[in-house]
Amino acid sequence: MGKSILKDKSYAFAIMVVKLSQRLVSDKKEYVLSKQLLRSGTAIGALIREAEFAQSKMDFIHKMSISLKEANESLYWLDLLKDTDYINENEHQIHLGLNKELVAMLVSSIKTTKSRM
Template sequence: MKKESILRNKSYAFAIQTVRLCQVLQSDKKEFVLSKQLLRSGTAIGALIREAEFGQSRPDFIHKMSISLKEANETDYWLDLLKDTDYISEESFGKLSQPCKELIAMLVATIKTMKGK
């Protein structure tokens, strides 16, 4: 269960960073559509991990973690798009992109491990 605890903590910290970036996008850049997409997917990652912790079965746990992985991948897309359209700087992108990729890797590993058992 130690891996899930690290995943839980990292996904929560990532959600906080995502919320803060979206606040800046909305207040400073007046960007509402893309920021809402990022906010939804970026915060869903941790919410689904929390939901998976109390999955009714192993398949339910794997399913919730798989949805979390899909949300992380979508978040990665929105970050790329925001960077490539100059809504966020390379520095802001790096602060969120790297943790997002780490979450993706951790989720893939968790799902593979659970499927193998």
């Protein structure tokens, strides 16, 4: 996979999630939801990195599919944080935008790989 936009964006998203989680814990004393988002939001990029060294196309698809599931789960936690007033609409939109880009790119990557099998 090499240097890619998907890797860069997933890493940027992970950084945003870590910073948001740190702020939620320190400022709002919120531990449960922020930890869930931290886990799923950082897993996206980690799984993409794992996929770089997949043993086969099927292994690549599997790892990217799990990354897609983590991205979708992150959307849930972001929505829940907004709807429980832990983050405001602006913060939500910023995180949501990058997350949705990741979802679209992962779907595209999976479809492209499947079509080449």
